[in-house]
Amino acid sequence: MSIDVGGHLKAVRMMYGLSQRELAKRAGVTNGTISLIEQNRVSPSVSSLKKVLDGVPMSLADFFTLDLQESPQVFYARDELADIGDRDVQLRLVAAKRTHRAMTIMHERYRPKADTGADMLSHKGEEGGIILTGHIELTVGGQSRVLGPGDAYYFTSAVPHRFRNVGDEACEIVSASTPPTF
Amino acid sequence: MSIDVGGHLKAVRMMYGLSQRELAKRAGVTNGTISLIEQNRVSPSVSSLKKVLDGVPMSLADFFTLDLQESPQVFYARDELADIGDRDVQLRLVAAKRTHRAMTIMHERYRPKADTGADMLSHKGEEGGIILTGHIELTVGGQSRVLGPGDAYYFTSAVPHRFRNVGDEACEIVSASTPPTF
DNA sequence: CCAAGGCGTTTAGAATAATAGACAACCTTC
DNA sequence: GAAGGTTGTCTATTATTCTAAACGCCTTGG
Numbered sequence: 001m002s003i004d005v006g007g008h009l010k011a012v013r014m015m016y017g018l019s020q021r022e023l024a025k026r027a028g029v030t031n032g033t034i035s036l037i038e039q040n041r042v043s044p045s046v047s048s049l050k051k052v053l054d055g056v057p058m059s060l061a062d063f064f065t066l067d068l069q070e071s072p073q074v075f076y077a078r079d080e081l082a083d084i085g086d087r088d089v090q091l092r093l094v095a096a097k098r099t100h101r102a103m104t105i106m107h108e109r110y111r112p113k114a115d116t117g118a119d120m121l122s123h124k125g126e127e128g129g130i131i132l133t134g135h136i137e138l139t140v141g142g143q144s145r146v147l148g149p150g151d152a153y154y155f156t157s158a159v160p161h162r163f164r165n166v167g168d169e170a171c172e173i174v175s176a177s178t179p180p181t182f
Numbered sequence: 183m184s185i186d187v188g189g190h191l192k193a194v195r196m197m198y199g200l201s202q203r204e205l206a207k208r209a210g211v212t213n214g215t216i217s218l219i220e221q222n223r224v225s226p227s228v229s230s231l232k233k234v235l236d237g238v239p240m241s242l243a244d245f246f247t248l249d250l251q252e253s254p255q256v257f258y259a260r261d262e263l264a265d266i267g268d269r270d271v272q273l274r275l276v277a278a279k280r281t282h283r284a285m286t287i288m289h290e291r292y293r294p295k296a297d298t299g300a301d302m303l304s305h306k307g308e309e310g311g312i313i314l315t316g317h318i319e320l321t322v323g324g325q326s327r328v329l330g331p332g333d334a335y336y337f338t339s340a341v342p343h344r345f346r347n348v349g350d351e352a353c354e355i356v357s358a359s360t361p362p363t364f
Numbered sequence: 365c366c367a368a369g370g371c372g373t374t375t376a377g378a379a380t381a382a383t384a385g386a387c388a389a390c391c392t393t394c
Numbered sequence: 395g396a397a398g399g400t401t402g403t404c405t406a407t408t409a410t411t412c413t414a415a416a417c418g419c420c421t422t423g424g
Binding site: 003005042043044045046047048049050059060061063064065 | 185226228241242
């Protein structure tokens with residue numbers, strides 16, 4: 001029994017945010033069973049392991065195939081975001097270290113007068129965001145608008161766009177873009 | 183217990199040409215265990231299934247991943263080989279219908295004077311074979327040689343090559359080439 | 365024909381796993 | 395701090411699986 005079925009199951013269960021009892025209920029077994037399995041104090045029969053995995057749900061093949069390679073970080077404390085901005089525009093990336101991301105999520109902070117300029121590289125994909133504080137003038141193609149707290153935007157990145165802080169206080173935005181640009 | 187673990191195990195065991203007792207001995211379990219599992223009269227614990235598979239050997243992941251989809255034909259009677267040759271060069275393929283082959287194995291028969299010509303398409307990969315009967319002149323790159331029964335050859339297919347039956351009797355060859363050319 | 369040895373199967377008993385329920389520890393909420 | 399909820403763990407009993415040793419069947423070789 002070289003394989004750590006118990007730890008493996010626990011990891012899977014955690015990954016789905018389930019408690020032992022909750023998983024047990026879904027799987028039609030008792031919570032004690034899950035507990036004993038996770039502690040490797042018993043080696044479940046294939047049928048009961050299948051029952052348990054059906055509660056996830058996950059196939060036996062997936063269960064044994066999953067390499068469980070150090071699951072990527074899920075939660076990031078404020079100071080764990082990667083800071084890549086300059087003086088006027090501060091960009092703080094979520095999951096920066098993650099290699100295969102489908103998108104980039106950032107916390108952006110524009111100082112007063114900060115301006116990305118109109119000659120930005122216009123990449124393919126889409127991007128959007130929500131303004132948290134301050135006011136920013138967003139120009140997308142021919143349209144221009146000043147957005148304040150709670151306002152949001154979404155456009156295809158191919159269209160030339162420009163961010164400019166027209167207020168006298170810092171402007172904070174949470175944005176997402178795909179494909180990842182950083 | 184929707185999955186047919188028993189039949190699956192039996193198929194794997196057969197695939198390796200093992201008897202229940204033999205597998206049991208290698209795995210360190212009793213033959214009865216194997217029998218009961220194969221009949222699905224018990225659902226083995228993961229640990230014991232692992233022990234059994236260690237006797238093959240095969241990993242749990244492989245065991246559950248294996249789709250066992252109607253295992254492809256293994257034995258081909260003489261007249262079950264696909265015949266694709268012309269009048270002078272008869273080619274009889276092994277496992278012709280099999281879609282995902284790693285190589286092509288053929289029984290080739292060259293009539294006297296048969297000649298593949300020197301201008302063959304030289305494909306990537308490697309090929310080799312053994313002469314069964316007759317004599318054939320094989321030219322590979324600058325080298326040329328007459329091979330008789332029992333002789334063999336092996337070369338990288340990228341080099342231009344030519345087969346020519348220089349004897350007065352038919353020449354038979356069993357060859358293999360990778361990647362499959364037919 | 366019988367004996368020897370292979371095969372898969374079966375059965376009683378020993379070993380192991382699953383259940384139901386209790387337990388302590390930890391939160392909230394009052 | 396007490397009540398009620400969660401969490402994971404543990405124990406006695408029940409249920410299942412594994413072993414050891416037999417069984418019947420077939421093939422092989424004297």
